[in-house]
Amino acid sequence: MPHFHGMTLQWLGHATFFLETAQGTSILIDPWIESNPSCPKGWKAPGKIDLVLCTHGHGDHIGDALSMDQRYHPTFVGIYELTGWLASQGVKKTVGMNLGGSYRFHDVNICMVEAKHSSSIEGKGAVIYAGVAAGYVLQIEGEPVLYHSGDTALFSDMKLLRELYAPEVACLPIGDHFTMGPRAAALAAEYVGAREVIPMHYGTFPQLTGRPEELRHHLQGKEIEVVDLQPGGILR
Ligand code: NI
Ligand code: MN
Numbered sequence: 001m002p003h004f005h006g007m008t009l010q011w012l013g014h015a016t017f018f019l020e021t022a023q024g025t026s027i028l029i030d031p032w033i034e035s036n037p038s039c040p041k042g043w044k045a046p047g048k049i050d051l052v053l054c055t056h057g058h059g060d061h062i063g064d065a066l067s068m069d070q071r072y073h074p075t076f077v078g079i080y081e082l083t084g085w086l087a088s089q090g091v092k093k094t095v096g097m098n099l100g101g102s103y104r105f106h107d108v109n110i111c112m113v114e115a116k117h118s119s120s121i122e123g124k125g126a127v128i129y130a131g132v133a134a135g136y137v138l139q140i141e142g143e144p145v146l147y148h149s150g151d152t153a154l155f156s157d158m159k160l161l162r163e164l165y166a167p168e169v170a171c172l173p174i175g176d177h178f179t180m181g182p183r184a185a186a187l188a189a190e191y192v193g194a195r196e197v198i199p200m201h202y203g204t205f206p207q208l209t210g211r212p213e214e215l216r217h218h219l220q221g222k223e224i225e226v227v228d229l230q231p232g233g234i235l236r
Contacts, residue, residue, distance in 0.1 A: 003169065003196065003227075003235055007143045013038025013231035014204045015061055017148065017171065018045065021140050023107045027051045029136070029148050030061040031068045038204050040232040045072060051105055054078035055150030056119035057085070057130030060204070066091070077103060077110060081131035085121055099134060109139040113161060115152035117179065137165045144168035147192055151201065154184035154191075162193035169227075170194035173201030174215050175208030182210045186218035196225045198235070 006022025013036050017029040028049050033039050049072040054062050062082070068074065069091045076086050080096035087094050095103055102111040117133035135149040147167035161167060172188055173179035179201050180188065189197045197219070199212045212228040219226060227235060 004144070005142050007140060007236075009146070009169075009198075009235045011198065011200065011229040011231060011233055011235075012036065012040065012043060015055065015148075015150065015171075015173065015201050017200075018049075019138075019146075020046075021107050022142060025050050025106050025108055025140075027053060027108065027138075028068065028074070029053045030055055030150075031065045032060055032062070033064045034067060035063050036060070036204070038231045043232070048072060049074040051108075051110075052076045053110065053136055053148075054082055054086075055115065055135060055148070056117060056133035057082050057121040057128070058119065058151070059122065061151070062086075062121075075105075079112065079119075079131035079134050081129060082119070082121075085128060085130060099132070107141040111137040111139070111165065113137055113147075114155070114157060115150045116155050117151040117153070137161065137167055139165070144195075147171065147194065149173065149188070151179045152188075154180045154188050156191065158188055158191035162191065167192050167194055169196045169198065171198045171200050174199040174210035174212065175202035175204070176210045177207035182212075182214035183218050185210070185215055186222070186224075189219065189224050190222065194224060196227050198227045198229060 075093040083094035083096035115133040119130040119133040121128040138146040145167040147170040
């Protein structure tokens with residue numbers, strides 16, 4: 001049974017996803033491609049990329065933002081300070097937002113939501129403030145609501161996402177160490193009311209020890225499905 005109604009969602013390893021809507025809008029979430037050890041070698045977008053959504057400033061999320069800009073000339077969406085930094089690096093098209101706000105692009109409504117994590121950019125000899133870390137809720141015409149939490153700990157205000165947006169599909173980190181692990185992610189899935197969870201942010205580095213089987217174990221009896229994609233795998 002298809003999950004979507006014409007949309008495709010490809011996991012590129014770690015927290016990076018590429019999605020195309022039925023109406024042809026293409027979105028890259030967290031541009032970490034060439035230097036992402038989990039990303040399929042030589043991955044290229046099938047055509048254009050309209051939007052790049054950045055969750056926060058850490059290198060394993062925006063490490064290839066500038067090369068993506070040069071190749072695809074997309075519009076970068078992120079928290080205000082982060083898009084300001086991208087603009088200072090020569091990125092022409094940016095949309096700076098902040099937590100709780102939304103931005104409409106054709107058939108996609110992008111809501112920036114809270115995450116519990118740090119955010120900064122490693123500059124030359126100094127650490128650059130990059131605002132706070134964020135997640136995204138994507139309301140796409142004709143599709144189930146999608147939640148990408150970004151890097152985050154579990155927090156009880158995730159229940160507000162259920163009330164406000166009712167996401168059905170959630171991309172949640174399970175690796176532990178830098179984010180929540182499988183047990184907390186299981187509770188996060190319940191808090192947001194997801195029916196399907198796509199585990200992410202695991203296996204990339206030795207510290208990220210959480211695994212989808214553990215998430216599945218903690219979700220036993222909950223009627224929440226774990227969709228265990230391989231890097232490069234596409235959900236339709
Ligand atoms: Ni991070
Ligand atoms: Mn990370």
